[in-house]
Amino acid sequence: MSDLIVVEHVGKRYQTSSGPIEALHDVSLAVGAGEFCTVIGPSGCGKSTLLGMLGGLVTADGGRVLVDGRPVSAPDPRRVATVFQEAGLFPWRTALENVEFGLELQGVPRERRRAVATELLGPLGLRDFAAKYPRELSGGMRQRVAIGRALAIDTQIILMDEPFGALDEQTRLLMGEWLLEIWRRTRKTVVFVTHSLHEALALSTRVVVMTARPGRIKRVLELPMPYPRAMESAEMVGLRATLWGEIRDESLRAMGER
Amino acid sequence: MRVRLLRAAILAVFLLAWEGVARAANPLLYVPPSAVLPALRRLLALDSYPDLLPSVLLTLREIAVAYALAIAAGLGCGFALGLNRVIGRAYAPIVGALYAVPAVVWYPSLMLFFGLDAASKIAFGFLLGFFPITLAVLAGIRQVNPHMLAVARAFGARPLTVFVKVMIPAMMFTLVGGLRTGLALSVIGVIVGEVLGSKAGMGALINHAYGLFRTADYVALVVVTLVLIVGSDAVAGLVERRAERWSD
Amino acid sequence: MSRDTLRVRLLQIVSVVALLAIWEGVARLGWVDPLFVPAPSAVVGAFGRIGRSALAGLGDTLLKTAVAYVLSVVLGVALGVAIGSVRALREVLSPFVIAVYGMPKILVLPWIVLILGFGTAPAIVYGTIHGLFPILVLVMGGVRDVDRTLVTVARAFGASTWQLYWKVLLPAIVPTVLAGMRLGIVFCLLGVLIVEMFAGVRGMGYVMGSLANGFQAPELFAATALVSAASIAIVLGLDALNDRLSHWRG
Numbered sequence: 148m149s150d151l152i153v154v155e156h157v158g159k160r161y162q163t164s165s166g167p168i169e170a171l172h173d174v175s176l177a178v179g180a181g182e183f184c185t186v187i188g189p190s191g192c193g194k195s196t197l198l199g200m201l202g203g204l205v206t207a208d209g210g211r212v213l214v215d216g217r218p219v220s221a222p223d224p225r226r227v228a229t230v231f232q233e234a235g236l237f238p239w240r241t242a243l244e245n246v247e248f249g250l251e252l253q254g255v256p257r258e259r260r261r262a263v264a265t266e267l268l269g270p271l272g273l274r275d276f277a278a279k280y281p282r283e284l285s286g287g288m289r290q291r292v293a294i295g296r297a298l299a300i301d302t303q304i305i306l307m308d309e310p311f312g313a314l315d316e317q318t319r320l321l322m323g324e325w326l327l328e329i330w331r332r333t334r335k336t337v338v339f340v341t342h343s344l345h346e347a348l349a350l351s352t353r354v355v356v357m358t359a360r361p362g363r364i365k366r367v368l369e370l371p372m373p374y375p376r377a378m379e380s381a382e383m384v385g386l387r388a389t390l391w392g393e394i395r396d397e398s399l400r401a402m403g404e405r
Numbered sequence: 406m407r408v409r410l411l412r413a414a415i416l417a418v419f420l421l422a423w424e425g426v427a428r429a430a431n432p433l434l435y436v437p438p439s440a441v442l443p444a445l446r447r448l449l450a451l452d453s454y455p456d457l458l459p460s461v462l463l464t465l466r467e468i469a470v471a472y473a474l475a476i477a478a479g480l481g482c483g484f485a486l487g488l489n490r491v492i493g494r495a496y497a498p499i500v501g502a503l504y505a506v507p508a509v510v511w512y513p514s515l516m517l518f519f520g521l522d523a524a525s526k527i528a529f530g531f532l533l534g535f536f537p538i539t540l541a542v543l544a545g546i547r548q549v550n551p552h553m554l555a556v557a558r559a560f561g562a563r564p565l566t567v568f569v570k571v572m573i574p575a576m577m578f579t580l581v582g583g584l585r586t587g588l589a590l591s592v593i594g595v596i597v598g599e600v601l602g603s604k605a606g607m608g609a610l611i612n613h614a615y616g617l618f619r620t621a622d623y624v625a626l627v628v629v630t631l632v633l634i635v636g637s638d639a640v641a642g643l644v645e646r647r648a649e650r651w652s653d
Numbered sequence: 654m655s656r657d658t659l660r661v662r663l664l665q666i667v668s669v670v671a672l673l674a675i676w677e678g679v680a681r682l683g684w685v686d687p688l689f690v691p692a693p694s695a696v697v698g699a700f701g702r703i704g705r706s707a708l709a710g711l712g713d714t715l716l717k718t719a720v721a722y723v724l725s726v727v728l729g730v731a732l733g734v735a736i737g738s739v740r741a742l743r744e745v746l747s748p749f750v751i752a753v754y755g756m757p758k759i760l761v762l763p764w765i766v767l768i769l770g771f772g773t774a775p776a777i778v779y780g781t782i783h784g785l786f787p788i789l790v791l792v793m794g795g796v797r798d799v800d801r802t803l804v805t806v807a808r809a810f811g812a813s814t815w816q817l818y819w820k821v822l823l824p825a826i827v828p829t830v831l832a833g834m835r836l837g838i839v840f841c842l843l844g845v846l847i848v849e850m851f852a853g854v855r856g857m858g859y860v861m862g863s864l865a866n867g868f869q870a871p872e873l874f875a876a877t878a879l880v881s882a883a884s885i886a887i888v889l890g891l892d893a894l895n896d897r898l899s900h901w902r903g
Contacts (some may be wrong), residue, residue, distance in 0.1 A: 202809055224811035235806035239824045249810045252820070300810070409743045432766060491657065495664040505888040506881045507843035509850065513865035514877055518689050593757045594758070600759050601850050615763035627760045634757065 150291070151304065151336050152178040152201060157210035157332045157359075159196050169361035170196045174210075176355060176364060180303070181328055183337045185351040187394065189401035193362030194340045198308050201338060202229045224249055228297035232309040234289040236281040242292050243268065243277040249300035263299055270329060271295045287318040291325075298329070304336045309368050312342070319343070323350055327374060333399065344390055348383060349376050359401040436620045444621035445628060456609055461633065464595060464607040467523050468637070471530025472591040476618045479535045479587060483542025497543060504536045509597065516602060526598035526606065534591030541583020545576030581648045585641045592634055607633070691871040696878070699871035703864075707876050710860040711883060714845055717773060717856065721780030722841045729785050729837065730830055733792025738822060743797065750793065754786040759847065766852040776848040776856070783844030788833035795829025796822065827874055831895045846880075 154176040161168045170193040178184045186194045200212050203222040212219045214226055222229075228249065236245045243264050250301030268274045271291045281289055290310055297305050311319045323346055330337055330350075341347060347354045352372035354368040368390065376383060420438050427435035447453040454460070486493040488499070512529055519525035549572055557567045572581075599608020607630050614623035673693050679685055680692030687695070700707075736742045736750070762779055767777040799822060807821045851860025857880050864873040 204809060206807065222809050222811050224809075229806075229809040231802060231806060231809075233802050235800075235802040237803060237821070237824065239827070248807075248820075252807075252810055252812050252816055296810075408744050412748065415745065415749070491660055491664065493663045494657070495668070499665070502883075502885050505839060506884045507839055507846055509843055509846050510861070510877050510880045510884070512850070513861040514873055517865045517868065517870060517873060589755075593759070596757055597759045597847065600762065601847070611760070611763060615767065618765070618767070620767065623763060629757065630760060638755070 150177040151180040152214060152338070153178070153211070153213040154197070154200070155211045155213075157197075157200060157207035157212060159193065159200070159205065159208055169276065171207075172361040172363050172365055174357075178336060178338060180336050181334055182353055183339065183351045184353045184355060185339045185341060185347040186355045186357060187341055187347045187390075188357030188362065188365075189359050189394065189398040190342075191360045191401055192357040192397065193360065194357055195361070197357075198229075198306050198338065201304075202227055202306050204229075214386075224253065224300055224302065226302050227306060228300055228302040230290075230293050230297050230305065230307040230310045232312045234281070234286075234293040236289055236292055236296075238281050241278050241280055242273055242284065242288075245281070245292050246271075246295040246299050248296055249301045253300065257384050260299075264295070267295045267299055270332075272325070274380075286314050287322055290322065291312065294326070294329070298333065302335070304312050304338070307337065307339045309340050309342065311346070319346070324375075326350065331374065344387060344394070345378070348387055349378060354390065356390070357397070359397045365397065384405065420602070433618070436624050440621045441624050441628065444625040448622065448625040448629065453619075453625070454614075457610070457629075460605060460607050460610050461629070463523065463605050464599065465633070467526045467595045467599075467606065468530060468592050471527045471595055472534055472588055474527070474531040474583065475534030475538055475587050475591050476623060478531070479538025479583075482506070482535075483539040484546075486539070487546035488505045493543070500536070500539060504540070508533050512598065512601060515598075519605050521602055523606070526595045526603060526608075529598040530591040530594035533586040533594030537586040537590055538583050541579055541586070542576075544556060544578035546572070548579065549575040577648060581645045585638075585645055588641050589638060594631065596634075618641060688868055688870060691874055695871040696711040696874045699869075699875040700879075703860075703872045703875060707857070707860060707879055710855065710857045710876075711879060712792055712879075714842070714849065714856040714858065718780060718838075718845045719774045719790060721777050721845060721870045722784060724777070724781040725788055725837050725841055726830075726834055727783030728781070729788030730792050733789045733833075734796055734818070734822065734826070736789075737793040737796030738818070743793065747793070749848075750786075750790060754790050758782055758844070762848065762851060766848075771852045772854050775852060776845045779848045780841045780844035782846075784837040784841035787840055788837045791829055791833040791836065792826060795833075799825045803817060814887060817882070828899060831888070835888070835891050838891060842884060 153176060157171060158169065159171040161170055165349050174193075174197060176197075186197060188194050196205055200207050201214065201219065203219045206220070214223065237248070240248070243261070246264040246267060247260045250263060255263075259387075265277065269279055271294070273288060273291060273295070276284060276288065281292070284292065290313075294307075294310065297310070311322050314322065319335070327350055339346070339350065348370070352370055354370060355364060356366040356368070357363065358365045370386070378384075423435075424437040424439060426435035432440065444453070448457060451457055482500070486497050508529070511532055512525075515525045515528045515532075519528055553571055553575060554567055557571045562570070565599050595606075599606040600612055601608075603609045603612075607626065611623060611626045611630070614620075614626055658898060668813075676690075678691050680690060680695070681790060691699075726740045736746055758779065762775075765775050765779055769778060803821055803825060804817065806815055812820065845856070846858040849856040851858075853859035853862070857876065861873060861876050861880070
């Protein structure tokens, strides 16, 4: 079975006021259907840029990005949905209306999208908050709405750019468990960007470690263990040490650059 | 660079279009740009309006007095309302409500009371400049961090010292912004007053040219007035930047 | 009502009553020339005398203002969105917009009257110009300040340009548009009144100007009070409307 997402030798250069910056250098990656692939690395390593390329929001300089065999040139809401770090909910829409957003853009008639969104609220744990506005919701709730919005358009692939980055640790842990539950139920393909070692190890089937800028793929770890993962097991502890070993140097490099 | 070229191009196209349309339709009424320069020359040579200089000086004097009064009353009222909570809560809404009234409704009453002389223009300029200054003082006081004041008092500073050394610098930015707006509005007040009815000053000259259909002279007078206005705002801007340097 | 609020209300009422009483007293004692400063009682009497013509004048002014207002809002929002949302236009045109915005429009009024004559047309045109620029500048700023994330999200979900404007940009700038509308009404009314005073044949500006020329102080005060009250009422009304429509902002 060919991979669902294929990235071949892409690079990205940005022009800034202090000269050109190479965000990505010769990155190649493949993600199979149904995988939970985490991309982890120090700040500035280009992981968000890479995700942007998969989502059609950023164009690669050189190389190819293929989703489902087709090159990516623009956002494709029929195949790929994105969740951002700031939930990006529209403040003038209720939680329900926010979840409906993608469906609305695609011209789905009102009753149908209302039904789809309402049904999603159950697993999102937001059934009592359908009519609330974003300012009335906590950070965790807002991210759940954002994830619901992505789930509503029922794409095969969901991209997540540090979706839990702005949440406190306890909420993060709960959200991680909840996300895992949703993923296993819907069998979507997830590409998940994070800083958190815990999230990478607890959630993914594969972890991609990136170097400091210019971002390259340093190492790919396969995690075939079953869920839910016993994070205190010897195996996981060892993996954590390995992962940190790979990342630590890169983090130091990234900090030194500043 | 390209942006600047585009702007210059837009300006050029605009002037050319104006020139064309004015000439074709009614050059006397629509005053093509080519007619403005000779009119300006005549004006600055004191040819078309020999009493240009006294008029400019009169207008500037009216603005100065109106603004000075606006500053005095604006600061006085602003601090009186801002520093005393009960008085502030009582009268600040009234000030706000009066601000919602288009200032020009007061002008006929001012003209009745002061006549057509400078006094009514000064009064009107004062009225217009007064409100933004008062409101700026109120806003400035409101945004001062009460912790700063508490800390100063905890160190034993007397109320006057707290006021001068803590409160004023903390609200400097808002205050200076309000003073600058107040100047702009005082200027507009004086000019509106003059245009609506006066015997002397730039506005009176403008009115005169308008009444006699001397459109080219009228445009020249407007240009000179604009220069005055931009000049006064530029001076205000310089003072504002100087004041910002102090407060740091 | 809390103790403080009570004190505040008392102070307001007492000051207004005291002011009116002193004013009436001073006028009755002859300390001021009744030609210039009429007693409050005279002003109240004057209300009756000019009542009908004043209301007619007010109606005329408000009608012109309404037309100018609709024009300023429509043009201001349309141009503000158009210029503000296209980066190239915004960069190139901003200085021009700011320059014209900062220029006292009164300077072009004589010219407008020369072209359009006296009466309704110059009032509406000038009123529109007066109200247009504050709204335009405000909306331009509002569009520029729309949260970038919202635009990115919409694009990520495949929004077309039309959808971006309709479903993201316009709802996002509603608070700014409301603020502009609140500002614009005062400016439009101001512009219309100025034209009526300068070159009017009808309307409150003209009425007040005539009363001033005729040294009819009580009637003039009454008319001024009437226009002021109307203006305050309109602004309060718009504020209430603003509050109602902004419930999602908290």
